[in-house]
Amino acid sequence: MKKELVRLRINGQIREAEVGPNKLLLDVLRQDFGLTGSKRGCDDSSCGACTVLIDGEPQMSCLMLAVSYQEHEITTIEGVAIPGEGGSELDPLQRGFCMEGGAQCGYFTPGMILTAKHLLAKNPEPTDREINEALSGNLCRCTGYTQILSSIRKAIELLREIQPVEVQQG
Amino acid sequence: MSQSPALPSPNGSPIGARIPMVDSVDKVTGAGKYADDLTLPGTLVGKILHSPHAHAHIRSNDTSESERLAGVYAVVTGRETPVKYGILPIGHDETIFAVNKVLLAGPRGQREMPLAEFYVNDGIIRMAKSRDEIATGIRVPPTSAGWSGTYKKLRIRQSIDYPLAGVAVAMRKDGEGNCLQARVAVNAVNPAPQLVKTAELLKGKPYDPELVEQVAHDAIRTSKPLRTSASTPQYRRQMVRVFFRRALREVWGNGHIAGSAE
Numbered sequence: 047m048k049k050e051l052v053r054l055r056i057n058g059q060i061r062e063a064e065v066g067p068n069k070l071l072l073d074v075l076r077q078d079f080g081l082t083g084s085k086r087g088c089d090d091s092s093c094g095a096c097t098v099l100i101d102g103e104p105q106m107s108c109l110m111l112a113v114s115y116q117e118h119e120i121t122t123i124e125g126v127a128i129p130g131e132g133g134s135e136l137d138p139l140q141r142g143f144c145m146e147g148g149a150q151c152g153y154f155t156p157g158m159i160l161t162a163k164h165l166l167a168k169n170p171e172p173t174d175r176e177i178n179e180a181l182s183g184n185l186c187r188c189t190g191y192t193q194i195l196s197s198i199r200k201a202i203e204l205l206r207e208i209q210p211v212e213v214q215q216g
Numbered sequence: 217m218s219q220s221p222a223l224p225s226p227n228g229s230p231i232g233a234r235i236p237m238v239d240s241v242d243k244v245t246g247a248g249k250y251a252d253d254l255t256l257p258g259t260l261v262g263k264i265l266h267s268p269h270a271h272a273h274i275r276s277n278d279t280s281e282s283e284r285l286a287g288v289y290a291v292v293t294g295r296e297t298p299v300k301y302g303i304l305p306i307g308h309d310e311t312i313f314a315v316n317k318v319l320l321a322g323p324r325g326q327r328e329m330p331l332a333e334f335y336v337n338d339g340i341i342r343m344a345k346s347r348d349e350i351a352t353g354i355r356v357p358p359t360s361a362g363w364s365g366t367y368k369k370l371r372i373r374q375s376i377d378y379p380l381a382g383v384a385v386a387m388r389k390d391g392e393g394n395c396l397q398a399r400v401a402v403n404a405v406n407p408a409p410q411l412v413k414t415a416e417l418l419k420g421k422p423y424d425p426e427l428v429e430q431v432a433h434d435a436i437r438t439s440k441p442l443r444t445s446a447s448t449p450q451y452r453r454q455m456v457r458v459f460f461r462r463a464l465r466e467v468w469g470n471g472h473i474a475g476s477a478e
Contacts, residue, residue, distance in 0.1 A: 081246070084246070123245065136245070149244055152240075156244075
């Protein structure tokens, strides 16, 4: 199959690769760009380990052809930390997952964080039920969802502390 | 990892505080490397082809076409992996790839065995069935005329509770109350339910509390209750003794002899 040049906007950067038209976004991220934070769990959209944000919406990159997403803003786990002077700073969600032990084995964590990122962008004060519903497509085979829930609760707490500052600046 | 972001260090004493896992930052930033994330020079990639049919017999396996494909280094089948290699204790007889037959449960004809032989006193291989058999039923003798029996079960709650110890007695007696035939079993104190062999001693005898103690002692001596259950092994052994007395008095004694001291 003839390869073609794809230009993708990933984590705010334009990246290019020669790929076949049938290559999955997940494989382009992992193999062509070395962004291995997006994981392959089930390969059939059951587990959510490959979740990335497409224009802010969580999508499973194991189901998507890379060539179809050239006009979109793609965010992977590598783009979640907040860049700053002298190195980047963890996003409140990432801090929450570290502080509350929600990372566990870590394999499904990137997908969870991206899904939760979308949830909190849409709904900064979700109920536990809303969190569980939002994360229902992200499996955890360590099978401990309690710490994941408390990690997101922690992130909400951290965001509340940050919020007033942002309001003054805005 | 060059400039991976750090967690702010906690203030004060770590005692009573949640301490993040040392690799938690790598895990939440996607920087952590798992086996599937590594690309080493000269990596050979393996693919597994699964059988589309459960329980199929492999008559032939022609790999010549796959071997000719560009980039194929080798094709490995059950022929090349005859050595049994089970990772899990239940899978010691497994080969790496299917040999002769796809290993999934299925019928290979029917057979019967006495229930006492079906259970194996082994915590790992607990039933005397092959890997490709399932138990489809229990055949109960059509007549139980002349037999009576009882089952005493130790449990914490009354309903839907696993036994912590159990004694079962079945007996056929003559008109005088003498034992003609007896089967006594203990369960839940060994990996398998077990027939008590010394129950043979009851044959031809009238109810005898001393003989009951002897048989009970034999069953207790060979029992190995686990420590992991809701009560201590000592208590469960003691209850086996008590159940022997109660069960045999009920079935064998039948009120012929006034109750012993129990």
